Amino acid sequence: MTHSDATPALDIAGVSHAFGAVRALNDVSFTVPRGAFVALLGVNGAGKTTLFSLITRLYDSTSGRVLVGGHDARRAPGEALKRLGVVFQSKALDGDLTLAQNLAYHAALHGIGRRAAKLRIAEVLEEVNLTEKAGARVSTLSGGQQRRAEIARALLHRPELLLLDEATAGLDVRARADVQALVRRLIAGGVSALWATHAMDEIAPEDLVVVLHKGEVKAQGRASELGTSLTEGFLALTGGEA
Numbered sequence: 001m002t003h004s005d006a007t008p009a010l011d012i013a014g015v016s017h018a019f020g021a022v023r024a025l026n027d028v029s030f031t032v033p034r035g036a037f038v039a040l041l042g043v044n045g046a047g048k049t050t051l052f053s054l055i056t057r058l059y060d061s062t063s064g065r066v067l068v069g070g071h072d073a074r075r076a077p078g079e080a081l082k083r084l085g086v087v088f089q090s091k092a093l094d095g096d097l098t099l100a101q102n103l104a105y106h107a108a109l110h111g112i113g114r115r116a117a118k119l120r121i122a123e124v125l126e127e128v129n130l131t132e133k134a135g136a137r138v139s140t141l142s143g144g145q146q147r148r149a150e151i152a153r154a155l156l157h158r159p160e161l162l163l164l165d166e167a168t169a170g171l172d173v174r175a176r177a178d179v180q181a182l183v184r185r186l187i188a189g190g191v192s193a194l195w196a197t198h199a200m201d202e203i204a205p206e207d208l209v210v211v212l213h214k215g216e217v218k219a220q221g222r223a224s225e226l227g228t229s230l231t232e233g234f235l236a237l238t239g240g241e242a
């Protein structure tokens with residue numbers, strides 16, 4: 001099946017999920033248009049990680065629908081997952097191996113042949129500005145470099161959509177800015193991104209924003225159009241801790 005450019009990179013419709021009596025997500029619907037940066041804004045416990053786990057099929061959604069590039073994550077998981085690049089909060093790279101070794105390992109997991117992998121690894125290292133660190137053990141990289149290395153790993157199989165779960169958590173101001181600038185560059189290159197965060201200052205006026213609170217979408221739209229209602233609404237939701 002072919003899909004037109006109008007097909008969203010991600011289409012979430014009526015998704016709910018509960019852990020026993022805890023309702024983590026309640027009837028969540030939104031889209032990530034192709035080539036867009038969408039900020040998923042929510043405080044801890046809002047349901048961001050649960051939503052990512054449903055998109056990546058770590059959990060099976062009990063209701064609703066997740067389409068990645070028009071492909072149903074439940075009915076066509078292979079088609080959906082190959083379009084996704086994921087940067088979770090936990091580290092996927094092995095600190096004892098070099099960056100190049102890590103990337104070669106992950107390229108092999110994606111079924112990329114050795115020769116193609118070598119070329120692709122050089123490309124992604126260039127994209128994240130870590131070419132000169134290829135031979136360095138990952139544990140010797142700075143926090144910001146490690147995060148960019150995780151993004152390089154997520155890019156190996158040329159995903160259409162990046163999911164980033166608090167990609168700047170624990171980084172200093174400069175490293176945060178580097179990671180944000182990198183993702184913005186990737187967007188300009190045609191990738192789409194869903195950027196989960198609880199930091200208002202990571203959102204630009206032209207960004208699309210989905211405000212998630214206690215498992216429900218409380219507001220969505222362009223940040224500049226949500227305007228002060230976004231800031232005030234988020235501050236109200238968080239008790240002033242935005």
Ligand SMILES: Nc1ncnc2c1ncn2[C@@H]1O[C@H](COP(=O)(O)OP(=O)(O)OP(=O)(O)O)[C@@H](O)[C@H]1O
Nearest residue numbers: 019022023024042043044045046047048049050051
């Ligand atoms: N495995 C689990 N078992 C039971 N409850 C869970 C589980 N995972 C999450 N929850 C609950 O579901 C709700 C949403 O959690 P989730 O981790 O998705 O939020 P979050 O916005 O990603 O927060 P954080 O940034 O802290 O990861 C919370 O009330 C949380 O306690």
